Amino acid sequence: MRYYTTKPMTGGVLFKCVYCEHTVTTPDFDEAKGNRRTQAAAAIHQHAKELHANQVRAAESIKPGCYGVV
Numbered sequence: 001m002r003y004y005t006t007k008p009m010t011g012g013v014l015f016k017c018v019y020c021e022h023t024v025t026t027p028d029f030d031e032a033k034g035n036r037r038t039q040a041a042a043a044i045h046q047h048a049k050e051l052h053a054n055q056v057r058a059a060e061s062i063k064p065g066c067y068g069v070v
């Protein structure tokens with residue numbers, strides 16, 4: 001299950017929460033700490049699990065495995 005969509009932007013990639021308008025961009029993260037896209041994806045997942053716990057639970061309980069591993 002992915003909790004974000006991605007969009008190319010100037011200087012990086014924009015990650016948007018699928019449940020709200022929350023976004024992060026790869027330039028927000030420090031390359032020295034690892035792959036920026038990985039960090040951005042992790043940040044959105046964290047956001048979704050904290051702010052959209054109900055939707056995340058519902059999405060994961062309906063047809064498990066339907067989304068596959070992306």
Ligand SMILES: [Zn+2]
Binds near residue numbers: 047
């Ligand atoms: Zn959100």
